[in-house]
Amino acid sequence: MGLICLLPCLSACCGKNAAIAQNDSNLRKKSPFSQAAVKTKLLFIFVFFAVFSQTSRAQEYHPLLENISWVVSDWVSCCRQPYVRQIAPSVTEEMGTFTYHKFRNPFPFSGIDTVYVREDVVERKVYRHHPQHGDVLIYDFSLEDGDQITLDMYNIYGEITFNVAVDEITCNVGNRKRIVLSSVEQYNGHTFQQTWIEGVGSPAHPLYPAANMYNVLSSGGGTVYTTRCAFQNQEHIYGNPDNCVQYLSASGIEDQPAHVSVYPNPFARQFTIGTDVYLENATLKIFNLQGQLVREAKVSGQEITIDRNALASGLYFVQLTQQGQTVFVGKIIAE
Numbered sequence: 001m002g003l004i005c006l007l008p009c010l011s012a013c014c015g016k017n018a019a020i021a022q023n024d025s026n027l028r029k030k031s032p033f034s035q036a037a038v039k040t041k042l043l044f045i046f047v048f049f050a051v052f053s054q055t056s057r058a059q060e061y062h063p064l065l066e067n068i069s070w071v072v073s074d075w076v077s078c079c080r081q082p083y084v085r086q087i088a089p090s091v092t093e094e095m096g097t098f099t100y101h102k103f104r105n106p107f108p109f110s111g112i113d114t115v116y117v118r119e120d121v122v123e124r125k126v127y128r129h130h131p132q133h134g135d136v137l138i139y140d141f142s143l144e145d146g147d148q149i150t151l152d153m154y155n156i157y158g159e160i161t162f163n164v165a166v167d168e169i170t171c172n173v174g175n176r177k178r179i180v181l182s183s184v185e186q187y188n189g190h191t192f193q194q195t196w197i198e199g200v201g202s203p204a205h206p207l208y209p210a211a212n213m214y215n216v217l218s219s220g221g222g223t224v225y226t227t228r229c230a231f232q233n234q235e236h237i238y239g240n241p242d243n244c245v246q247y248l249s250a251s252g253i254e255d256q257p258a259h260v261s262v263y264p265n266p267f268a269r270q271f272t273i274g275t276d277v278y279l280e281n282a283t284l285k286i287f288n289l290q291g292q293l294v295r296e297a298k299v300s301g302q303e304i305t306i307d308r309n310a311l312a313s314g315l316y317f318v319q320l321t322q323q324g325q326t327v328f329v330g331k332i333i334a335e
Contacts, residue, residue, distance in 0.1 A: 062176060062199030064126055064139065065090070065101045065119045070206045071229040071244040074107050076222075077318065083107075083326070084228065087206065090117075102130060105207055107225065108330060111261030111274070115207045128129055128207060130154065137159055138209055141198045154332060155209065156315065157267075160192060161185070169197060173237045176200060190216040200230045200238045214315065220291015223317060223329060260319065266333035273304045273320065275327070282322040286332075289315055308334060 069089045075082040085106035093102045093116070100116040116129040117138075126139035133154055143149060145166040152159045154268045161180035169178040176198045183192040195203055202209035205225035215222035229239035236244075261274045273284075279300055286295035294311065299320075311334045319329040 044054070053056050061121065061124055061141065063119060063121050064199055064201060065117065066232055067234075068230060068232045070201065070231075071227055071239070072107070072205060072226050073226050074329065075224045076317070077225070083225075095129065098135075103207060107205070108260065108328075109208055109211075110265045110330065110332075111263060117207060138207075139196050141177060141179065141196065145265075146182070149181065151210075151308075156313075157187070157192075162192075162194070171197075171200065171238050173182075173235065183207045188217055192216070197238070199232070201227060205228050206230070214289065218289045218291050220287065222289070222291070223331075260320065260328035260330070262330055262332055266335045267308065270305055270307045271332060273306065273318075273328075275302050278302050279304070279320070279322055279327070282320055282327065285321075286311070287317040287319070 019152065034159045060314070067089050069082065070087045073082040073084040073085055078173045085107065086164050087103055090101035090103045093100050095116065098118050103115045103117065105113050105115045112131075117126060118129070118135070124141040125137060126141075127135040128138045130136050133152075136154065140149060143164045143166065144220070145164065147164040148160045148161055149164060150159050158214065161184045163184055163306050165176050165180045165182070168175040169182075178198075179196040181194040181196070194209050194213055195201065196209060200206070202211075204227065205211040206227050211225045212222075215224060227239065229241060229244035230237050262270055265271060284295070284297045284299050284304070284306070285293055288294050294316070295306075295309075297306075313334050314333065316332050318328070318332055319326065
């Protein structure tokens with residue numbers, strides 16, 4: 001009797017459990033958290049974080065002027081072996097509303113051996129201060145592949161527009177952004193190029209990244225500047241240290257040549273070479289862009305005036321030697 005009464009209850013319970021199981025199965029089928037849906041969501045999350053990580057790396061910026069120093073060489077292919085010098089870490093100096101990093105350049109351009117540089121970290125741009133032209137843009141690390149940029153060279157070539165190609169270069173502290181500029185126009189059948197490396201500067205002269213750009217016009221190769229190494233916060237970040245350590249010194253410059261200035265530059269009728277030492281029977285040579293010797297003279301004194309005579313308008317290289325040692329190598333422009 002008791003068993004007969006229990007059977008209807010069991011039947012009811014079983015029916016209820018079966019209904020619950022069926023509903024649960026239907027819910028699983030309809031649930032957005034089914035196995036396929038979960039896989040899709042996981043894949044989406046993975047792709048999102050991969051893109052986010054890559055974007056974050058792309059947006060990371062390595063400032064240039066953080067306690068940086070370089071070892072740089074210059075080589076005149078037609079005339080002499082390379083000189084190697086250190087550009088020591090800068091000191092800061094306020095000029096107007098900006099803070100500049102003051103560097104001593106062992107290879108003076110147009111007689112200027114003190115260079116003032118500032119960096120806009122937000123805009124990722126670096127400027128060099130020019131006595132006549134103010135702040136001149138020398139690096140723009142915000143550029144992306146396929147961009148174009150127009151730079152005023154403040155010489156006979158004026159403004160030059162460049163195509164931009166961007167990739168990465170492996171440095172001693174990881175990959176860094178590399179920007180290669182190629183002029184849109186050709187000059188005497190040649191393309192002008194510059195290369196910039198984020199956080200390093202240039203594989204040419206770090207304070208004058210366009211220094212080697214015009215050498216393609218010279219049959220003799222012109223003066224070639226090379227950044228052998230770069231150090232930041234005393235960490236070697238670029239180049240082979242075996243080629244650099246012996247040139248580092250506490251003062252920043254070893255075997256510094258005499259200070260030489262050339263003015264006015266550009267010049268019309270004559271220019272003057274001024275030195276802080278007395279030159280006696282020194283040799284002055286002037287080369288054109290093709291590396292041809294166009295003028296040679298013996299000079300003495302501390303202020304030496306050179307007449308233009310028959311020099312055509314254009315860019316020239318000046319070399320000054322005394323007792324077999326090169327005192328000065330620089331560029332002059334005849335208007």
